[in-house]
Amino acid sequence: MPISPIMSSVAVSDSSAPAARLRIFEAEGLSKTYDGGRIQALQGVDLIIHEGEFVAILGPSGCGKSTLLNLIGTLEKPCAGMFLYRGRAVNDSFDGQAYRAHDLGFVFQAFHLLPTFSVIENVQMPMFETNWTAKERYQRANELLRSVGLTERLNGFPTQLSGGERQRVAVARSLANRPSVLLADEPTGNLDSISAADVMSLIIRIHREQRITILLVTHDPAVASRASREIRMKDGKIISDSGGMIGLARPHFSEEDPQ
Amino acid sequence: MSFSMPVIAVRNLMRRPLSTLFTAIGVAIGITAIIAISGISKGLERTWQRAFEVRGADVVVVGKGGGLMSNWLDMSVKDRILRLDGVADATAILWAMQSIEDAPQVVISGREWGGFGWQNLKIIQGRMPRDENEKAAVLGTTAAEVLHKKVGDTLQIELEEFTITGIVDGGAPLENRSVTLALPLAQKALGQQGKVNFVNIRLKRAGVELAASSLCREIESVCPNTRATLARDTLNSNRGFRMLRAGSLAITLLATVVGVFGVMNTMLMSVFERTQEIGVLSALGWKRRRIMVLVLLESMALSLMGFAIGLGAGLVLIQVLGRSSLLHGLLEPYVGPELVFIALMIAMFVGVASGLYPAWRGARVSPGVALRSS
Numbered sequence: 098m099p100i101s102p103i104m105s106s107v108a109v110s111d112s113s114a115p116a117a118r119l120r121i122f123e124a125e126g127l128s129k130t131y132d133g134g135r136i137q138a139l140q141g142v143d144l145i146i147h148e149g150e151f152v153a154i155l156g157p158s159g160c161g162k163s164t165l166l167n168l169i170g171t172l173e174k175p176c177a178g179m180f181l182y183r184g185r186a187v188n189d190s191f192d193g194q195a196y197r198a199h200d201l202g203f204v205f206q207a208f209h210l211l212p213t214f215s216v217i218e219n220v221q222m223p224m225f226e227t228n229w230t231a232k233e234r235y236q237r238a239n240e241l242l243r244s245v246g247l248t249e250r251l252n253g254f255p256t257q258l259s260g261g262e263r264q265r266v267a268v269a270r271s272l273a274n275r276p277s278v279l280l281a282d283e284p285t286g287n288l289d290s291i292s293a294a295d296v297m298s299l300i301i302r303i304h305r306e307q308r309i310t311i312l313l314v315t316h317d318p319a320v321a322s323r324a325s326r327e328i329r330m331k332d333g334k335i336i337s338d339s340g341g342m343i344g345l346a347r348p349h350f351s352e353e354d355p356q
Numbered sequence: 357m358s359f360s361m362p363v364i365a366v367r368n369l370m371r372r373p374l375s376t377l378f379t380a381i382g383v384a385i386g387i388t389a390i391i392a393i394s395g396i397s398k399g400l401e402r403t404w405q406r407a408f409e410v411r412g413a414d415v416v417v418v419g420k421g422g423g424l425m426s427n428w429l430d431m432s433v434k435d436r437i438l439r440l441d442g443v444a445d446a447t448a449i450l451w452a453m454q455s456i457e458d459a460p461q462v463v464i465s466g467r468e469w470g471g472f473g474w475q476n477l478k479i480i481q482g483r484m485p486r487d488e489n490e491k492a493a494v495l496g497t498t499a500a501e502v503l504h505k506k507v508g509d510t511l512q513i514e515l516e517e518f519t520i521t522g523i524v525d526g527g528a529p530l531e532n533r534s535v536t537l538a539l540p541l542a543q544k545a546l547g548q549q550g551k552v553n554f555v556n557i558r559l560k561r562a563g564v565e566l567a568a569s570s571l572c573r574e575i576e577s578v579c580p581n582t583r584a585t586l587a588r589d590t591l592n593s594n595r596g597f598r599m600l601r602a603g604s605l606a607i608t609l610l611a612t613v614v615g616v617f618g619v620m621n622t623m624l625m626s627v628f629e630r631t632q633e634i635g636v637l638s639a640l641g642w643k644r645r646r647i648m649v650l651v652l653l654e655s656m657a658l659s660l661m662g663f664a665i666g667l668g669a670g671l672v673l674i675q676v677l678g679r680s681s682l683l684h685g686l687l688e689p690y691v692g693p694e695l696v697f698i699a700l701m702i703a704m705f706v707g708v709a710s711g712l713y714p715a716w717r718g719a720r721v722s723p724g725v726a727l728r729s730s
Contacts, residue, residue: 172639173724198641205727209636213371218359223640231358274641 119183121278121310122146122169126178128333129164138164140333141178148277151304151311152340153324161333162314163282169312170201170280198226202271202309204300206283208263210255216266217242217251223273241269245299261292268299272307279303281313285320297323361646365653368626369661375622376658382618383662383706384669386611387699391670391691394698396677397604399689401591407530408587410476411449413556415568416590420581424596425451428551433579437555440578442571444560447471448552450542453686456535457512459502460682463534464513466542466552473556477536482507482522488538494522496532498685503535511535516545533685556587612702615659619710623655627718634718635726644719651718655711656704663703667696 122144129139139161146152154162167173168180171193180187182196197203202223210219220238229237242251245265255263264284271279281300285293301323304311313324321327326340357363369376408416417437419427434448450466467473469488477484477494485492493511495503500523505511511518518537526532543549557575561567565586572584583593591597627634634647674689683689 167724167728170639172727173722194638194641194643196641197639198643201641203639205636209632209639209727211633211636213367214364221359222637222642225361225646226641226643231360234359270640 119148121148123181128177151325153321154314155321156330160330202276202279204281204284206286220270245269278310379622380661383615384666386615387666388670395674395689395691400687403687406528410527413587414559415557417555417584445558447473449554465534465536466539477524492521493518493537498533513545529685615706616710623714627714634721635723638723648715648719651715652711656707659703659707
């Protein structure tokens with residue numbers, strides 16, 4: 098299967114040595130409860146993520162890892178705590194929709210492709226909020242699908258694709274607006290082992306080629322091991338962080354990392 | 357066609373084709389009703405107005421009250437009117453609509469012998485009655501058709517029998533569906549001796565509107581229980597036509613309201629069913645405004661589909677009605693560009709009004725909640 102390089106607007110460099118160490122996300126005391134406070138999904142999470150990192154968030158079901166990703170993606174609002182994106186407070190005056198359209202790419206466990214639309218149309222969906230012409234949208238989607246190896250499937254419909262192919266479409270869609278962050282929630286959770294490896298390779302390649310910051314939620318240690326940093330969660334709290342943040346330094350909401 | 361918001365909207369509608377079709381049919385029925393009733397109402401007005409025009413009256417006097425046909429007037433009214441200054445000529449007409457022999461709804465028109473009421477009738481076959489005593493009638497072309505009569509045949513009106521002496525062209529559809537005979541014969545046949553229901557007046561200074569209006573007021577004061585109007589305004593003051601217009605408006609409003617709720621129901625169902633998809637679009641960065649626009653485009657497309665079907669069905673219905681022997685000549689249904697435009701505006705209104713609430717609901721979908729529920 099010929100796969101072309103992921104198109105990038107960012108210079109390619111070695112992922113293991115981020116030079117600037119700019120903080121892209123900073124969270125302090127981030128909490129989220131559901132069902133009127135009866136379910137505590139997230140309990141005071143402190144976290145700093147630097148630009149260009151590939152972070153795996155690992156933990157059993159119900160540990161709060163997807164909730165953390167949803168809060169970072171502004172799909173939900175925290176009940177308490179503070180959260181900054183590139184130093185800007187993500188609060189009620191923060192334009193979450195513009196942030197999701199321009200800065201983020203989402204990949205979901207259930208793919209969430211729209212069944213009525215063809216593969217190439219699905220990839221174009223996020224581009225309606227940016228200033229692309231119809232022709233540019235088509236070309237961009239075409240190039241992205243070529244880059245994930247789905248040139249033959251442009252006009253197919255999601256129901257005609259295998260799980261692995263669907264997730265590759267979803268990955269292509271997540272890159273539509275050249276995001277700086279990719280949020281992937283259990284991207285291999287619905288896939289067989291071969292497709293899962295395929296999708297993980299794709300995500301790793303995107304990280305390597307584009308230097309996109311990736312936050313990947315998984316319950317599979319093997320998947321998590323392929324990330325450059327591993328955060329483990331349990332009962333709504335971070336219990337370990339290979340990036341060394343836990344217990345070492347609390348975020349202080351400045352532009353520069355204190356280390 | 358390039359992939360755009362309207363394409364997305366139509367594709368979403370086509371996803372549940374039956375639901376879309378049935379909802380569009382609901383709107384279409386409303387549009388058909390609007391086209392048909394308004395087309396009939398407008399057609400009736402035009403047909404009747406044309407008949408008034410060809411009879412060459414400047415002012416028409418009718419009895420107060422009544423429906424489409426006004427109440428009876430005493431013949432003496434005409435003589436009182438003739439004495440008024442400004443009146444050049446006046447002629448009394450008895451007008452009734454009823455079935456004759458096997459034909460449904462034919463106009464019986466009794467006209468004063470020698471009056472200008474006969475002037476518009478042009479003989480095509482046969483001849484006019486010799487005088488007002490000859491038990492004869494002339495038939496308009498459509499009347500001859502629906503009665504299956506020719507010159508020389510006899511015609512039974514109530515208990516009286518008349519010889520058909522001629523076929524005439526009255527210059528207007530309604531005149532052509534008329535059986536015209538001398539006034540006293542018609543009064544006798546219909547049991548309305550000494551009664552008429554129209555007095556047509558020609559003015560000395562026709563076209564001087566102020567003089568005509570003041571004459572109308574004068575007529576009404578010297579002849580109580582009459583209503584005098586300029587010929588072109590006769591229908592506007594006719595209670596029957598006013599009721600028809602009110603009925604037409606009521607049906608239009610009803611069809612609009614039913615259309616709004618029908619489309620709203622479908623759109624709400626559609627939005628509820630697609631909560632997760634809307635959540636995905638929101639997660640992908642679609643603004644609330646865009647989600648609202650999408651739902652509104654869908655409801656608009658649905659209504660316009662209904663408009664297209666309804667307009668087609670309405671035009672067919674109007675054609676069928678206009679050609680039926682029941683109505684042929686009595687009214688020529690009329691669907692003008694303004695009626696099509698009004699129906700289109702109604703469909704657009706239905707589209708917007710029905711889509712607003714579902715669009716608002718769609719825009720309120722929280723991406724987090726929608727995706728978590730999956």
